[in-house]
Amino acid sequence: MAISEKPLHYLTIHEAQKLIHDRALSPVELTRAVLERINAVDGKLHAYINLMADGALQEARAAETEISRGNWRGPMHGIPVAVKDQLDVEGAPARIRQHTKGVGDATAVRKLREAGAIMMGKLAMSSMPDEPPQPRNPWNTDHITGGSSTGSGAAVSAGLCLGSLGEDTAGSIRNPSAFCGIVGLKGTYGRVSRYGLAPLSWSLDHCGPMTRAVEDVAHMFQAIAGYDPKDPTSSTASVADYAGAIRDDVKGMVVGVPQDYIDECAPRTHPIVLDLVEKAIAELKSLGARIETVTVPTLKLATIANAVIYYNEFWAAHKSDAPWVLKNGAAQRRARIYLGLLTGSADYIQAQRIRSRCRAELAEVFGKVDCLALPNQAGPAPLVKEVGPIDTLFKHVVPEYHGPFNLTGLPTLSVPCGFSENKLPIALQLVGKPFDELTIIRAGYTYQQNTEWHKQRPPI
Amino acid sequence: MDKLIEQSLKALLAREGLEPKEGDLEQFAEIIELYMGNLKTLHSVDLGAEELGPVFRPEWTAK
Numbered sequence: 001m002a003i004s005e006k007p008l009h010y011l012t013i014h015e016a017q018k019l020i021h022d023r024a025l026s027p028v029e030l031t032r033a034v035l036e037r038i039n040a041v042d043g044k045l046h047a048y049i050n051l052m053a054d055g056a057l058q059e060a061r062a063a064e065t066e067i068s069r070g071n072w073r074g075p076m077h078g079i080p081v082a083v084k085d086q087l088d089v090e091g092a093p094a095r096i097r098q099h100t101k102g103v104g105d106a107t108a109v110r111k112l113r114e115a116g117a118i119m120m121g122k123l124a125m126s127s128m129p130d131e132p133p134q135p136r137n138p139w140n141t142d143h144i145t146g147g148s149s150t151g152s153g154a155a156v157s158a159g160l161c162l163g164s165l166g167e168d169t170a171g172s173i174r175n176p177s178a179f180c181g182i183v184g185l186k187g188t189y190g191r192v193s194r195y196g197l198a199p200l201s202w203s204l205d206h207c208g209p210m211t212r213a214v215e216d217v218a219h220m221f222q223a224i225a226g227y228d229p230k231d232p233t234s235s236t237a238s239v240a241d242y243a244g245a246i247r248d249d250v251k252g253m254v255v256g257v258p259q260d261y262i263d264e265c266a267p268r269t270h271p272i273v274l275d276l277v278e279k280a281i282a283e284l285k286s287l288g289a290r291i292e293t294v295t296v297p298t299l300k301l302a303t304i305a306n307a308v309i310y311y312n313e314f315w316a317a318h319k320s321d322a323p324w325v326l327k328n329g330a331a332q333r334r335a336r337i338y339l340g341l342l343t344g345s346a347d348y349i350q351a352q353r354i355r356s357r358c359r360a361e362l363a364e365v366f367g368k369v370d371c372l373a374l375p376n377q378a379g380p381a382p383l384v385k386e387v388g389p390i391d392t393l394f395k396h397v398v399p400e401y402h403g404p405f406n407l408t409g410l411p412t413l414s415v416p417c418g419f420s421e422n423k424l425p426i427a428l429q430l431v432g433k434p435f436d437e438l439t440i441i442r443a444g445y446t447y448q449q450n451t452e453w454h455k456q457r458p459p460i
Numbered sequence: 461m462d463k464l465i466e467q468s469l470k471a472l473l474a475r476e477g478l479e480p481k482e483g484d485l486e487q488f489a490e491i492i493e494l495y496m497g498n499l500k501t502l503h504s505v506d507l508g509a510e511e512l513g514p515v516f517r518p519e520w521t522a523k
Contacts, residue, residue: 304499338484341476343499
């Protein structure tokens with residue numbers, strides 16, 4: 001009898017960890033299946049920029065030996081994962097570090113290794129110095145994956161790893177998760193260490209998991225969350241048992257809908273997104289959640305405040321690279337330097353004041369609701385040929401759905417909630433209280449237990 | 461691009477010993493002008509005497 005009814009490369013982490021635990025599936029067999037999948041399709045997707053096949057097989061053999069001796073470390077043991085290149089890995093520092101050294105394994109990478117995960121390699125991201133081929137969307141390779149965790153979106157969606165670490169400064173986990181039909185979690189700022197994450201913007205950067213199911217995000221997040229003395233903004237807040245406490249139940253949960261902000265973004269949002277997100281919220285209601293309309297007036301300024309902080313901190317972080325970047329770097333990086341330079345101290349401070357105001361308004365709203373629900377994207381993934389080199393930056397400077405939650409550091413979860421007419425994924429965004437990732441994980445899990453969107457796989 | 465913005469950017473670049481890549485100021489004119497306009501919007505908000513709160517701390521509440 002087959003180990004699994006579905007191809008091994010499409011097992012969820014939750015499915016695979018059960019089989020590995022029960023010794024019905026070997027980490028070596030699983031890793032080989034994922035490598036075969038990479039060899040079969042990554043020539044079309046360009047997700048990996050550094051495939052560590054030999055090291056992965058060595059790690060898989062070690063995991064197999066350990067598990068066979070009865071030393072199963074937990075749900076991530078023997079699970080093939082890959083990471084966005086922005087994270088340092090021993091022997092493979094982030095390529096966007098051009099004048100600073102890597103740190104060996106980033107803390108999140110180290111924690112995944114300690115949990116027994118198999119490191120498959122490093123994945124492409126936007127604006128890399130050597131500009132490798134742009135990853136393609138597995139649902140239709142004429143379309144983009146969304147960025148900047150471009151390779152992570154493509155790899156997880158197409159079965160080139162079971163989970164990935166991404167990074168999000170202005171939507172870079174949630175955007176590719178939405179476009180590629182997978183689940184992405186940006187935890188609360190401070191929840192996951194940024195040590196070893198090459199900075200784009202110190203106070204906005206978040207590292208988080210990208211997977212094919214909400215329960216998988218819980219397993220990966222469990223492995224990487226927690227205090228790290230090497231990150232000065234790491235939080236000592238206690239870490240919940242995300243996977244253990246997950247359950248199919250939103251009865252009594254109060255879900256706030258910031259309708260005024262959705263209306264603000266609506267002229268730039270495709271109707272299919274508004275329609276499918278409205279249906280997803282109605283589904284949560286039918287499952288027992290109470291829906292409340294909420295108002296957060298400063299949200300309309302949050303995207304630009306996020307951009308001001310982003311570009312100013314980017315300039316400060318990349319000043320030593322600037323001579324090289326302005327001669328040879330990607331257009332987006334050059335533009336960020338110009339915008340960062342043009343941002344004065346009064347602008348930066350005003351953005352921080354907006355940040356404080358927005359945070360206070362959201363804290364008041366979260367006194368009345370358990371989470372927020374809103375769209376996660378302006379439309380389905382655009383065609384590659386229709387996206388200019390700096391188009392992403394326009395998204396950063398008009399009100400949209402991602403930046404406000406980098407600005408405020410709130411946890412957010414991207415959950416697939418349907419498809420456009422041309423079969424491209426659409427996602428719902430759930431936003432939680434600070435350090436309450438569990439509530440949005442529970443809401444997302446309940447939604448997935450009662451819908452089928454996340455079970456669909458791309459045609460590639 | 462607005463002349464004043466262009467001159468400001470060139471001066472800021474020169475102060476850092478940098479030069480824009482050829483064609484960049486024309487290519488990026490739209491995003492730069494949009495961004496500069498949005499900076500004005502950011503400053504048009506009346507925050508009253510509200511002081512800058514903690515720039516950022518992971519643990520935050522309404523208080």
